Amino acid sequence: QQPVQSPQAVILREGEDAVINCSSSKALYSVHWYRQKHGEAPVFLMILLKGGEQKGHEKISASFNEKKQQSSLYLTASQLSYSGTYFCGTGGAEAGGTSYGKLTFGQGTILTVHP
Amino acid sequence: NAGVTQTPKFQVLKTGQSMTLQCAQDMNHEYMSWYRQDPGMGLRLIHYSVGAGITDQGEVPNGYNVSRSTTEDFPLRLLSAAPSQTSVYFCASSPRNQPQHFGDGTRLSIL
Numbered sequence: 001q002q003p004v005q006s007p008q009a010v011i012l013r014e015g016e017d018a019v020i021n022c023s024s025s026k027a028l029y030s031v032h033w034y035r036q037k038h039g040e041a042p043v044f045l046m047i048l049l050k051g052g053e054q055k056g057h058e059k060i061s062a063s064f065n066e067k068k069q070q071s072s073l074y075l076t077a078s079q080l081s082y083s084g085t086y087f088c089g090t091g092g093a094e095a096g097g098t099s100y101g102k103l104t105f106g107q108g109t110i111l112t113v114h115p
Numbered sequence: 116n117a118g119v120t121q122t123p124k125f126q127v128l129k130t131g132q133s134m135t136l137q138c139a140q141d142m143n144h145e146y147m148s149w150y151r152q153d154p155g156m157g158l159r160l161i162h163y164s165v166g167a168g169i170t171d172q173g174e175v176p177n178g179y180n181v182s183r184s185t186t187e188d189f190p191l192r193l194l195s196a197a198p199s200q201t202s203v204y205f206c207a208s209s210p211r212n213q214p215q216h217f218g219d220g221t222r223l224s225i226l
Contacts, residue, residue: 002157032214032215040219041205041217041218041219041220042158042205042217043217044214044215044216047214087157087158089158102148102160102163102171102173103148103158103160103215104160104174105150105157105158105159106157107155107156107157108155108157
């Protein structure tokens with residue numbers, strides 16, 4: 001079942017912060033975050049694994065609450081280059097969690113950063 | 116290092132025609148997957164493979180066939196194209212337990 005992302009769209013000014021949420025109705029082993037620019041391929045940002053591990057990438061960080069089956073992506077002091085569509089991809093808790101090639105993606109959150 | 120290469124980049128087909136979308140990776144990745152992307156729907160998994168000779172269905176497999184005879188190649192076949200298969204198709208690959216790398220996509224229109 002497809003995870004649900006919120007909000008569907010967000011508009012920011014440079015320097016502002018944003019949070020994108022990803023919720024699943026099924027047990028999760030991993031959450032993968034990707035960013036896609038218009039007309040381009042999705043680009044990997046980070047993986048969150050079961051255990052609530054928090055990973056960071058420059059000014060982008062994320063958390064994973066396995067109890068709530070939810071992940072959040074935090075964008076701090078946004079830059080123009082952060083604009084794009086953000087997708088979460090979820091891997092189920094089956095077969096030892098080695099389901100990296102079999103992700104279920106949310107519908108995406110469109111982030112627009114203005115000068 | 117070419118990464119994940121998809122061909123063609125654009126294709127227009129008529130209803131009922133068949134064709135094969137090519138995907139090749141030169142990174143010796145075990146896992147390969149095909150997704151389709153439609154507006155407002157995100158990426159949906161069509162088929163995936165965990166190694167040469169091993170394939171399995173994803174979320175939306177109907178109307179598509181795959182095979183994996185080598186580690187490098189994972190072609191996607193449309194058996195009889197339908198307008199509902201108009202979409203952008205992405206191939207992705209990854210090593211075991213590592214994040215996926217996506218190709219640039221094939222934009223397919225079916226008239």
